Every structure is written in C-alpha cells, then in structure tokens.
Amino acid sequence: METKKTRFIKKAFYLLLSLSSIALLIIGWIFLASRRPGLFPSPQETWDRLILFLEKPLRGPLYKHVWDSLRRVVIAVAAACGLGVIFGTALGWSRLFKSTFGTIFEIIRPIPPIAWVPLITIWFGIGEFPKILLVFIGTFAIVVINTAAGVMMAEPLYLAVGKIFQANNFQMIREIVLPASIPAIFAGIRTALGVGWAIVLAAEMLGSISGTGFLIARGMQIGDTALIFICMFIIGIIGALLSLFASFIERRVCPWRTEK
Amino acid sequence: MSKKKIELLGFKRDKWIYNIIIPVLSIITFLLIWELLVRYGIIPTRYLPRPSELINTFIDKLSNPKPEGSTLPMNILSSLRISLSGFLTAVIIGVPLGWFMGWYKPIDRFVKPLFETIRPIPPIAWIPLTILLLGIGIRAKVYIIFFAAFVPCVINAYTGIRLADITLINVAKTCGANNFQIFVKVGIPSSFQMVFAGIRIALGASWTTLVAAEMLAAGSGLGYMILMGRQFARPDLIVLGMLIIGSIGALMAIVLSKIEQRMEVWRFKK
Numbered sequence: 010m011e012t013k014k015t016r017f018i019k020k021a022f023y024l025l026l027s028l029s030s031i032a033l034l035i036i037g038w039i040f041l042a043s044r045r046p047g048l049f050p051s052p053q054e055t056w057d058r059l060i061l062f063l064e065k066p067l068r069g070p071l072y073k074h075v076w077d078s079l080r081r082v083v084i085a086v087a088a089a090c091g092l093g094v095i096f097g098t099a100l101g102w103s104r105l106f107k108s109t110f111g112t113i114f115e116i117i118r119p120i121p122p123i124a125w126v127p128l129i130t131i132w133f134g135i136g137e138f139p140k141i142l143l144v145f146i147g148t149f150a151i152v153v154i155n156t157a158a159g160v161m162m163a164e165p166l167y168l169a170v171g172k173i174f175q176a177n178n179f180q181m182i183r184e185i186v187l188p189a190s191i192p193a194i195f196a197g198i199r200t201a202l203g204v205g206w207a208i209v210l211a212a213e214m215l216g217s218i219s220g221t222g223f224l225i226a227r228g229m230q231i232g233d234t235a236l237i238f239i240c241m242f243i244i245g246i247i248g249a250l251l252s253l254f255a256s257f258i259e260r261r262v263c264p265w266r267t268e269k
Numbered sequence: 270m271s272k273k274k275i276e277l278l279g280f281k282r283d284k285w286i287y288n289i290i291i292p293v294l295s296i297i298t299f300l301l302i303w304e305l306l307v308r309y310g311i312i313p314t315r316y317l318p319r320p321s322e323l324i325n326t327f328i329d330k331l332s333n334p335k336p337e338g339s340t341l342p343m344n345i346l347s348s349l350r351i352s353l354s355g356f357l358t359a360v361i362i363g364v365p366l367g368w369f370m371g372w373y374k375p376i377d378r379f380v381k382p383l384f385e386t387i388r389p390i391p392p393i394a395w396i397p398l399t400i401l402l403l404g405i406g407i408r409a410k411v412y413i414i415f416f417a418a419f420v421p422c423v424i425n426a427y428t429g430i431r432l433a434d435i436t437l438i439n440v441a442k443t444c445g446a447n448n449f450q451i452f453v454k455v456g457i458p459s460s461f462q463m464v465f466a467g468i469r470i471a472l473g474a475s476w477t478t479l480v481a482a483e484m485l486a487a488g489s490g491l492g493y494m495i496l497m498g499r500q501f502a503r504p505d506l507i508v509l510g511m512l513i514i515g516s517i518g519a520l521m522a523i524v525l526s527k528i529e530q531r532m533e534v535w536r537f538k539k
Binding site: 122 | 316381390392393394396427495496500510518
C-alpha cells in the first residue's frame with residue numbers, strides 16, 4: 010500500500026514537472042513578446058495571424074503550400090530510393106563498381122546538398138525540377154550508403170549456400186542479399202525523408218513562389234515574425250508526422266525489428 | 270607454405286589494384302570526360318567550368334578578393350570560425366544535458382517537453398527568425414549552427430547513457446558507490462560511442478547549415494562566395510567553392526574520427 014502511494018506521488022511529481030516546463034515555455038514566450046513588441050509576436054498575435062492567413066491567402070491557401078513542399082519531397086525521395094537501392098546494391102556487391110563509381114561518389118558526397126543550389130540554378134533555373142533534383146541529391150546519398158552497408162552485412166553462410174545451389178549473381182542478390190538488407194534500406198529511407206524535408210525548405214527559401222520554405226522566407230523579407238512562427242510550427246509538425254509515418258511503414262515491412 | 274605465401278601476395282596485389290590503381294584511374298577518366306565535354310562545347314562553359322580552369326581560379330582566388338570581396342583563405346577562415354564556435358557550444362551544452370536527462374528522471378521529465386518542441390524543426394527553419402531578431406552578424410549564425418548541432422548531441426548522449434550495462438551499474442552499487450559516482454564512472458564512459466556518433470552527425474549538420482545560413486544572409490564565407498558566383502555568372506567560382514566546402518567537411522570528419530580513436534584507446538586495448 011505504501012509503495013503504491015509513493016509511486017502515485019512520484020508519478021504526480023513527474024507530471025507536474027512536465028507541465029511546469031510547458032508552462033515555463035509559454036510564459037517565456039509571452040515575456041519575450043512583451044519585451045519586444047512588434048518584433049516578437051505573442052501567442053495571441055500568432056493565432057490571429059494564422060486566422061488572417063487562412064482568410065487571406067498569400068499566393069494560395071496554406072494547405073497548398075504544404076502540399077507543394079510535401080509533393081517535392083515525396084517525388085524526390087521516391088526517385089532516390091529507386092535509384093539509390095540499385096546503386097547501393099552494386100556498390101556493396103561488386104568490388105569493381107565500388108572502386109570506380111564508388112570513388113567518384115565518395116568525392117561528390119561530402120558536398121552539402123544546399124551548396125548545389127547556385128549551380129543547379131544556373132543549369133535549370135528556379136522551376137519545379139531543380140528543387141526536386143536538389144532534394145534528390147541530398148537523399149540519394151543516404152539511401153545508397155545504407156543500402157551498401159546492408160548488402161555488405163549479408164550473412165556469408167547464406168551466400169555460400171546460394172553458391173552451392175549454383176545461384177547466379179542476379180538470383181543471389183534478389184533472393185539473399187536484398188531481403189537481408191531491407192532493414193538497413195528502410196532505416197535509410199526514414200532518414201532520407203527527414204533530411205529531404207529540411208532540404209526542400211532551403212531550396213524553397215532560396216527561390217520559389219510556393220511551399221512552406223517560400224512562406225517562411227517571405228515572412229523574413231517583410232518582417233512578419235508571426236508568419237515565421239506559424240511556418241516553424243507547421244514545419245515541425247509535418248517533420249514529426251513524416252518521421253512517425255516512416256517508422257510505421259518500417260515496422261510494417263520489417264516487423265522483426267521491434268527495437269527503437 | 271609457399272602456396273600460402275603466393276595466395277597472400279595475390280591478395281595484397283588485388284587490394285593494391287582495387288584500392289589505389291582503379292580509383293585513381295576512374296578519377297582521371299572522370300576529369301578527362303568532364304574536360305572534353307566542356308572543351309568541345311557539348312556543355313557550354315557558362316554552365317560548367319573546365320577542371321583545368323578550376324586550378325587557375327583556385328590560385329587566383331587565393332589572393333584576389335574579387336568579385337565578392339574576400340579572398341579564399343578569408344572566406345574559409347570566416348566559415349570555419351563560425352561553424353566551429355556554434356558546434357563547440359552545442360557539444361559543451363548538449364552532451365552533458367543529454368547525460369543528465371538520460372540518468373536523472375526529474376530532469377528528463379522537465380526538459381523533455383521543451384526539447385521535443387524544438388527537435389522536429391529543421392535548423393534551416395530557424396534562419397529567418399534568427400536573422401530578424403539578431404541581424405546577420407556572427408552571433409545570429411552561431412546561434413543557428415548551435416541549433417543544428419545541439420539536437421543530435423542531446424539525443425545521442427541520452428540514448429548512450431541509457432545503454433549503460435545494468436550489470437556494471439549493479440557492481441558499482443554493490444561496491445557502495447552512490448548514484449552520482451555511478452553516473453560518472455559507469456554511465457558516462459558507456460555512452461562514449463553513441464556520443465561520438467552524435468558529435469559526428471552534429472559536425473556534419475553544422476557545416477551544412479552554415480552554408481545555408483551564409484547563402485541566406487552574410488557578407489563573407491564560402492556559402493556567400495558560391496551564391497555570388499551565381500550572381501556574377503562565374504560557374505568556376507561555384508564549383509571551386511563546392512569542392513572546398515566538400516573537402517573541408519570530409520577533412521573535419523577525418524579529424525574527428527582520429528580524435529575518437531585517441532580517446533577510446535581503452536576500448537581497443539582489451
């Protein structure tokens with residue numbers, strides 16, 4: 010009985026701590042807003058701005074901007090997965106491929122995707138394709154590295170069994186190597202979705218007329234901090250949702266990986 | 270015996286071929302194709318510089334502040350200084366915070382809601398707000414990079430210390446160590462591997478974010494340089510900047526893994 014009581018008190022104490030930290034966040038926000046009025050919007054002002062935005066859209070309604078960004082990420086990540094898995098499998102499987110194309114890949118890889126923006130703008134302008142390409146560049150490398158790591162971790166014993174049964178290279182990859190590397194590939198896809206969501210922001214901030222990145226950059230240009238706040242919230246929420254979605258798919262596809 | 274030796278030699282030769290000769294050949298082929306494509310006008314020079322041209326640009330840029338206002342060493346120095354100060358601040362604050370959160374439950378409960386609020390926001394999304402509030406000076410950029418590096422440091426220190434072996438903790442308890450002693454002697458050392466993985470992620474993130482920050486608002490730095498390369502239609506400057514950004518990023522990763530090996534000597538000793 011006594012332990013039950015202490016446990017209850019402990020739980021209440023922890024809950025109180027969590028609540029007080031959230032309260033602290035909100036109080037801090039209000040305090041900052043009162044210190045620098047105009048520049049730092051209060052929660053109320055942010056909410057009003059959101060309502061205003063929903064009533065008077067800025068180059069299209071809010072959901073369209075979100076949808077534009079999401080579409081770019083999804084297309085790019087899908088392409089990166091398709092090509093990345095092929096490239097990564099070749100990289101992990103063939104020594105020759107690794108020492109030729111792998112070398113060039115390793116040289117290009119450390120360049121941050123955002124550093125490609127000026128070159129890609131010179132090449133393709135600021136339309137839809139360059140943004141998708143940019144996200145593709147950023148996510149392709151992640152999928153490739155994870156796939157290659159997964160392929161190289163394939164159980165040597167199984168490969169030996171495959172050899173004994175005279176499987177050819179293609180059969181070995183399809184029947185043994187790829188199933189073994191699915192968890193690694195999906196871990197890569199999950200990371201790629203998160204990274205892609207960040208890159209699309211940068212791409213949109215540096216030249217676009219739609220998308221959440223455009224909205225937040227516009228907020229910066231016209232000094233509309235409330236708009237920036239709204240965008241940061243939306244970006245954070247969608248990023249969190251994307252990561253949840255990816256782990257959900259991951260758990261569906263490879264249920265034996267329950268940890269984390 | 271001799272057969273074994275021959276096999277070994279063959280293996281060595283194979284390694285030599287695959288690790289050095291073929292990679293070098295493929296880089297040369299790559300550069301050659303690039304050079305020829307541009308030289309014979311299949312790709313116009315206004316889209317892509319020739320590799321040989323890049324060397325000239327590099328030498329020229331070492332002492333020439335044109336067109337955007339700073340020489341290459343100045344740009345590198347300014348980028349490095351900002352990214353490293355943001356990164357180090359994040360490590361110094363983030364790693365201990367992660368340790369405490371992972372070890373002491375009240376701290377975890379208190380910090381978690383705050384941390385989970387800022388965690389999903391990509392560092393790039395902090396740039397507009399920071400610039401509006403703090404201007405485009407060094408302080409604003411250090412702040413942005415701090416955010417980029419802070420999150421992975423905390424997460425990995427947190428996960429790492431939670432992975433501490435329960436047997437070791439019990440041994441320490443049996444020997445009469447108090448909670449704080451166990452935290453220092455068992456918890457922190459067992460988190461080292463994860464912490465280093467986090468620091469590596471943080472380093473990469475801070476470098477990438479710096480480039481983004483410099484492209485959005487700055488008056489110097491490598492990101493500014495490549496952005497101005499676009500403004501002045503100088504693809505050679507852009508590609509040079511990209512290569513330098515990439516190599517500095519790679520170099521920092523190598524240095525970090527060397528430090529990691531140094532510090533984790535006890536792990537390899539046994």
